[in-house]
Amino acid sequence: MSVKHSLLALLYEKPRHGYELKTGFEEMVQGMWPLNAGQVYTTLDRLERDRLVETPGHDKKDRKLYTITDAGKEELWDWLEQPVGRSLFKDEFYFKFLCANHVSYENKQVMIRNQKETIIKDILHLTHLKKQMTSSHNVTMKMLIEGALLHLEADVKWLDMIAEMNN
Amino acid sequence: MSVKHSLLALLYEKPRHGYELKTGFEEMVQGMWPLNAGQVYTTLDRLERDRLVETPGHDKKDRKLYTITDAGKEELWDWLEQPVGRSLFKDEFYFKFLCANHVSYENKQVMIRNQKETIIKDILHLTHLKKQMTSSHNVTMKMLIEGALLHLEADVKWLDMIAEMNN
DNA sequence: AGTAAATATATACTCAGTATATATTTACTC
DNA sequence: GAGTAAATATATACTGAGTATATATTTACT
Numbered sequence: 001m002s003v004k005h006s007l008l009a010l011l012y013e014k015p016r017h018g019y020e021l022k023t024g025f026e027e028m029v030q031g032m033w034p035l036n037a038g039q040v041y042t043t044l045d046r047l048e049r050d051r052l053v054e055t056p057g058h059d060k061k062d063r064k065l066y067t068i069t070d071a072g073k074e075e076l077w078d079w080l081e082q083p084v085g086r087s088l089f090k091d092e093f094y095f096k097f098l099c100a101n102h103v104s105y106e107n108k109q110v111m112i113r114n115q116k117e118t119i120i121k122d123i124l125h126l127t128h129l130k131k132q133m134t135s136s137h138n139v140t141m142k143m144l145i146e147g148a149l150l151h152l153e154a155d156v157k158w159l160d161m162i163a164e165m166n167n
Numbered sequence: 168m169s170v171k172h173s174l175l176a177l178l179y180e181k182p183r184h185g186y187e188l189k190t191g192f193e194e195m196v197q198g199m200w201p202l203n204a205g206q207v208y209t210t211l212d213r214l215e216r217d218r219l220v221e222t223p224g225h226d227k228k229d230r231k232l233y234t235i236t237d238a239g240k241e242e243l244w245d246w247l248e249q250p251v252g253r254s255l256f257k258d259e260f261y262f263k264f265l266c267a268n269h270v271s272y273e274n275k276q277v278m279i280r281n282q283k284e285t286i287i288k289d290i291l292h293l294t295h296l297k298k299q300m301t302s303s304h305n306v307t308m309k310m311l312i313e314g315a316l317l318h319l320e321a322d323v324k325w326l327d328m329i330a331e332m333n334n
Numbered sequence: 335a336g337t338a339a340a341t342a343t344a345t346a347c348t349c350a351g352t353a354t355a356t357a358t359t360t361a362c363t364c
Numbered sequence: 365g366a367g368t369a370a371a372t373a374t375a376t377a378c379t380g381a382g383t384a385t386a387t388a389t390t391t392a393c394t
Contacts, residue, residue, distance in 0.1 A: 002262065003350080009266040019373045028265055033256050039351055041375060046349075063373070080267055080278060083285040084260040086319060089200050093251040094311045095169065098195055099176040100247055101307050111247060118250040140268050143329050144261045150321040152253060158314040165310065170381080186342045206382055208344060213380075230342070 003035065004043050008068055008076040011053060017063035018044060030141055047072070097162075108166050116159045123152045170202065171210050175235055175243040178220060184230035185211060197308055214239070264329075275333055283326045290319045 003025070010016060010024045022040045026033070044066060047053040052072035055064055068076070089095050093115055100108055130145050170192070177183060177191045189207045193200070211233060214220040219239035222231055235243070256262050260282055267275055297312050 002259070006262070006266050009269045012270050017373080018375095019371095022373090028269065029256060032254070036352060037373080038353075038375080042349090042351075045375095061373095076270065077274070080263055080270070080274060081281060083281045084258075084263065086286065086289050086315070086322070087199070088311050088315050089196060091251075091315070091318070092169070094314060095173070096247055096251065098307055098311070099173050102176045102195065103179050103243065103247070107244070107247060114248060114250045119253065122253050139332075140265060143332065144255050144265070146328065147261060147321075147325040148253070148255050148258070150325050151258070151318060154314075154317040154321045155253075158317050161313065162310050165306075184342080185344095186340095190341090203383060204342080205344080205384075209380090209382075212344095228342095 002079065003039060004047065005076060005079045007040070007043060007047065008052065008072050008079075011066055011068040012073065012076060015056075015065045015067045017059065017065055019063070021066070030138065105166075109163065112159055112163045112166070116156065116163075119152050119155045119159070123149065123156075126152070169246065170206060171214065172243060172246045174207070174210060174214065175219065175239050175246075178233055178235040179240065179243060182223075182232045182234045184226065184232055186230070188233070197305065272333075276330065279326055279330045279333070283323065283330075286319050286322045286326065290316065290323075293319070 006025055006028070007021055010021055010028070016024060018040050019037070021044075022035055022037050025035050025040075044053065048055065048066075050071075051069055052075055053066045054069055055066055057065060059065055096111065097108075100111060126145050126149055130142065130149075133142055133145075173192060173195070174188055177188055177195070183191060185207050186204070188211070189202055189204050192202050192207075211220065215222065215233075217238075218236055219242055220233045221236055222233055225231055263278065264275075267278060293312050293316055297309065297316075300309055300312075
């Protein structure tokens with residue numbers, strides 16, 4: 001997605017070293033998105049080249065500390081305030097469905113059925129997660145789950161619609 | 168998204184040359200996703216290297232013709248049948264929202280408002296498009312628009328929800 | 335005849351992300 | 365205390381997707 005900007009967000013809180021950014025990232029996404037350690041360092045290299053972060057020195061344990069620059073803060077604000085576009089083709093299933101038309105109509109029902117199955121699984125999984133969460137848990141994460149469930153329900157509704165039209 | 172697989176889908180219909188793939192792609196997405204011409208040729212190079220397409224020869228106008236191989240067809244089927252995962256973080260706004268927590272709570276209301284504005288614009292645009300479409304138009308595209316509208320409505324519902332919670 | 339737009343292809347380059355190598359420290363167990 | 369598995373920590377070569385740009389030809393228009 002934008003690992004680059006999430007690293008800026010983490011550095012906005014406080015200076016950190018590479019590995020701390022990896023663990024901070026994974027904590028933020030509650031372990032649901034394991035981050036390749038290499039990506040942290042390659043991304044930091046590019047951020048440093050573009051003067052969005054700096055490395056003023058090392059900590060007591062000799063780990064290289066990164067800090068966000070003013071330009072980095074500005075980049076972060078801009079990204080946060082920029083609304084996310086919702087092109088029709090950002091949704092990979094829609095795109096697959098379009099492509100399927102150019103191949104044959106045979107497998108469309110299979111596609112739709114497979115997709116619906118995974119959506120149902122996702123709904124069950126998120127519903128379970130939601131129930132497990134107590135008031136002490138991350139409030140934002142709860143909101144995201146709520147939003148994802150709304151999307152998944154819209155998916156089911158639509159898949160039922162098009163399954164009928166393809167009969 | 169997956170330009171690679173869409174090229175395979177277009178070649179499944181019939182052999183085509185590079186530029187014809189570009190125009191075929193843009194026709195498929197009704198001009199809503201302009202494809203960089205260079206990407207067609209770099210993608211074709213990789214497809215040829217991986218033996219998913221072949222170049223048996225040229226047409227009368229000396230344009231290099233590409234055809235899909237059996238391995239290419241299999242790759243295409245696999246892709247089409249593989250359901251699309253819906254990770255929480257595939258949605259960039261959710262991800263931004265998470266990052267915003269690590270920065271400050273000040274700008275969240277602005278984020279939500281900006282996002283809602285663009286969603287509303289998208290809804291108006293797609294509703295307009297839908298009305299314009301006659302029975303002669305691409306049926307699949309109409310379905311996609313219907314699905315996108317369901318998603319956008321879920322977005323609005325959720326944004327209203329979280330805007331209230333952040334008060 | 336002149337020229338703007340469309341057709342057609344190629345390639346060097348950037349950026350995001352992966353795989354892999356490696357060294358050190360901590361925690362555990364026999 | 366020796367041995368070792370897991371966690372901590374960083375670096376780098378590489379791949380794949382996509383962009384920018386160069387260039388040549390043909391078609392359409394004035």
